[in-house]
Amino acid sequence: MRGNMRSATTGVLQNIASSFPANESLEIYRRMCISRHFELGLVRAVKEKRVTYPVYLSLGQETVAAALSMVLRDFMIFTQHRCHATFLCFGGPAGKLRDELMGLPTGTSGGRAGSNCIQCHENGVTMFGHHGLIGENVPQAVGAALGSGRPVVCFFGDGAAEEDYVVAAIGFASTHRLPILFVCEDNDLSILTPVEKRRSWRFGDVAASLGMKTVEIADDPWTIADRARELKNDLPAFMNIHVCRSNWHVGAGTDGAPEWDRFSFVESELGMLGLGKEAAAVKAESADAMEALWAP
Numbered sequence: 001m002r003g004n005m006r007s008a009t010t011g012v013l014q015n016i017a018s019s020f021p022a023n024e025s026l027e028i029y030r031r032m033c034i035s036r037h038f039e040l041g042l043v044r045a046v047k048e049k050r051v052t053y054p055v056y057l058s059l060g061q062e063t064v065a066a067a068l069s070m071v072l073r074d075f076m077i078f079t080q081h082r083c084h085a086t087f088l089c090f091g092g093p094a095g096k097l098r099d100e101l102m103g104l105p106t107g108t109s110g111g112r113a114g115s116n117c118i119q120c121h122e123n124g125v126t127m128f129g130h131h132g133l134i135g136e137n138v139p140q141a142v143g144a145a146l147g148s149g150r151p152v153v154c155f156f157g158d159g160a161a162e163e164d165y166v167v168a169a170i171g172f173a174s175t176h177r178l179p180i181l182f183v184c185e186d187n188d189l190s191i192l193t194p195v196e197k198r199r200s201w202r203f204g205d206v207a208a209s210l211g212m213k214t215v216e217i218a219d220d221p222w223t224i225a226d227r228a229r230e231l232k233n234d235l236p237a238f239m240n241i242h243v244c245r246s247n248w249h250v251g252a253g254t255d256g257a258p259e260w261d262r263f264s265f266v267e268s269e270l271g272m273l274g275l276g277k278e279a280a281a282v283k284a285e286s287a288d289a290m291e292a293l294w295a296p
């Protein structure tokens with residue numbers, strides 16, 4: 001299954017990418033670049049011991065937030081613990097995230113929460129962070145959708161999908177037809193244990209049995225944006241998106257090269273779309289901004 005997800009959009013320009021206006025494709029890529037270069041600066045800061053909080057890096061998983069932030073503009077956001085890309089792509093100020101990770105009072109939670117609990121209530125963004133109990137954000141998101149009537153996007157991981165209160169909350173959302181998009185960022189790992197060793201069932205089948213539309217897709221950003229555009233008009237709904245985490249569950253280390261790197265695939269496809277020069281400029285600008293942000 002994972003191999004299929006990797007090869008689904010590798011090396012061949014997909015029609016769906018060609019159907020997007022150039023400015024949208026470049027904006028998705030810009031958001032990916034901001035997230036990637038923020039995290040690369042954070043890795044350096046961890047190695048230099050300027051950041052000592054445990055960090056949950058979004059490296060490798062950037063496309064989900066980059067694509068969905070283009071589509072779900074007015075949605076309230078409930079994140080999982082790995083949420084830097086979500087915060088940055090939806091419009092959170094990068095300086096406040098850096099300050100939170102450095103434990104400074106100017107951080108998103110006054111420097112008291114750290115990497116897994118990032119909030120945002122500015123720039124038109126309403127984002128609630130995670131507090132440490134895996135999957136807790138799912139019933140909270142459902143309650144927020146019920147109480148406010150506002151559309152909500154709720155991110156969780158493939159490990160959280162195994163918690164009973166997550167299933168119960170999604171069932172409640174389905175029964176009451178709440179305006180919520182559930183997004184499983186499925187990196188195939190619960191810390192270090194792959195899905196196939198943990199369960200024999202797919203969460204998409206569970207969500208479908210509870211009565212909502214579901215999709216199971218690779219982390220190609222054009223596909224993610226396209227499917228989200230369709231699903232947001234028929235909520236509640238569920239997306240299982242196969243991503244590839246580049247770094248450890250927590251911390252800046254790696255266990256060798258990742259299985260795939262969607263970032264490089266997207267760069268190839270932008271080249272095939274004739275946008276290579278513009279993409280290079282976007283990347284350079286984002287890299288410079290994030291390097292300045294993390295300068296000692």
Ligand SMILES: [Mg+2]
Binds near residue numbers: 158159186187
């Ligand atoms: Mg996982």
